[in-house]
Amino acid sequence: xxxxxxxxxxxxxxxxxxxxxxxxxxxxxxxxxxxxxxxxxxxxxxxxxxxxxxxxxxxxxxxxxxxxxxxxxxxxxxxxxxxxxxxxxxxxxxxxxxxxxxxxxxxxxxxxxxxxxxxxxxxxxxxxxxxxxxxxxxxxxxxxxxxxxxxxxxxxxxxxxxxxx
Numbered sequence: 001x002x003x004x005x006x007x008x009x010x011x012x013x014x015x016x017x018x019x020x021x022x023x024x025x026x027x028x029x030x031x032x033x034x035x036x037x038x039x040x041x042x043x044x045x046x047x048x049x050x051x052x053x054x055x056x057x058x059x060x061x062x063x064x065x066x067x068x069x070x071x072x073x074x075x076x077x078x079x080x081x082x083x084x085x086x087x088x089x090x091x092x093x094x095x096x097x098x099x100x101x102x103x104x105x106x107x108x109x110x111x112x113x114x115x116x117x118x119x120x121x122x123x124x125x126x127x128x129x130x131x132x133x134x135x136x137x138x139x140x141x142x143x144x145x146x147x148x149x150x151x152x153x154x155x156x157x158x159x160x161x162x163x164x165x
Contacts, residue, residue, distance in 0.1 A: 018164050019164065020162055020163070020164060021162070021163050021164075022141075022160040022161065022162045022163075023160060023161050023163075024058060024158060024159070024160050025058045025059050025140060025159055025160065025161050026056050026057070026058035026059070026091075026140075026157070026158075026159040027056060027057050027058055027156065027157070027158050027159075028054060028055075028056040028064060028089075028091075028156070028157040028159070029054055029055055029056070029064075029147050029151060029153035029155070029156050029157075030051050030053070030054035030064050030089070030153055030154060030155050030157075031051070031052045031053045031054065031152065031153050031154050032049035032050060032051060032052060032069060032070065032154050032155070033049065033050040033051075033052045033069075045073070045074055045075065046071070046072065046073050046074075047070075047071075047072050047074070048069060048070070048071055048072075049069050049070040049071075049072070050066075050068075050069040051064060051065075051066055051067065051068055051069045051070075051089060052066050053066060053153075054089070054153065056091055058159075059132075060093045060094065060095070060097075060132070061093070061094050062091055062092050062093040062094045063091070063092050064089055064090070064091055064092075065089075065090045065091070065092055067089070067090050068087075068088035068089045068090060069087075069088065069089070070085055070086070070087050070155075071085075071086040071087075071088070072084065072085055072086070073086075076111045079110060079111045079112055080108055080109070080110065080111060080117065081108065081109040081110070081111040081114075082106070082107075082108055083106070083107045083108070083109065084104070084105075084106055085103065085104060085105050085106070085107055085119075085121060085144070086103075086104050087101070087102065087103035087104070087121070088100075088101075088102055089101050093129075093132070095131070097127065097129035097131060097132055098127060098128075098129070099125055099126070099127045099129070099132055099135065100125070100126040100127065101123060101124070101125055101126075102123070102124045102126070103121045103122060103123040103124070103140075103142060103157075104121065104122055105119060105120050105121030105122055105142070105144075106119065106120055106121075107119040107121075107144055114146070115146060116144065116145045116146050119142075119143050119144045119145070120141070120142075120143065121141070121142040121143065121144060121157070122139060122140070122141060122142075123139065123140035123141070123142050123159050124139060124140075125138060125140070138161050139161075140159040140160060140161055141159070141160050141161075141162050142157050142158060142159040142160070143157070143158050144156065144157050145158075
């Protein structure tokens with residue numbers, strides 16, 4: 001009986017690995033307006049960082065329209081800012097198509113410098129474009145970092161589609 005119990009425990013720890021593939025579909029750089037006026041919500045603070053300009057590249061290229069922005073709920077502990085992001089943006093492709101993007105996730109920043117520590121963001125896409133309508137059925141996984149100082153942008157997003165092989 002003891003051997004059977006040990007065998008059952010070992011078997012329950014086995015995982016049946018699946019091969020995953022990822023494909024980078026977008027790199028997005030955005031600038032934000034003034035987000036210094038945060039408010040309070042329960043024990044967290046909230047902010048809105050409106051997009052003022054942006055550009056993207058990947059499966060198509062274009063500009064981020066100055067619509068939407070980052071809506072963040074955050075708290076600071078030991079000089080680390082823990083932020084829950086709610087992102088809303090509209091991309092205008094170079095061939096005139098619009099792709100509405102919504103994203104949510106968690107990020108950590110050094111509070112005193114706003115340097116990115118880590119992030120994980122889930123992206124959804126909405127478009128009436130026949131060319132890009134397959135994005136309506138996809139979920140992207142993204143990572144946000146600080147843009148390089150000479151880029152003229154504040155934040156950089158890399159977005160990937162992940163699927164089973």
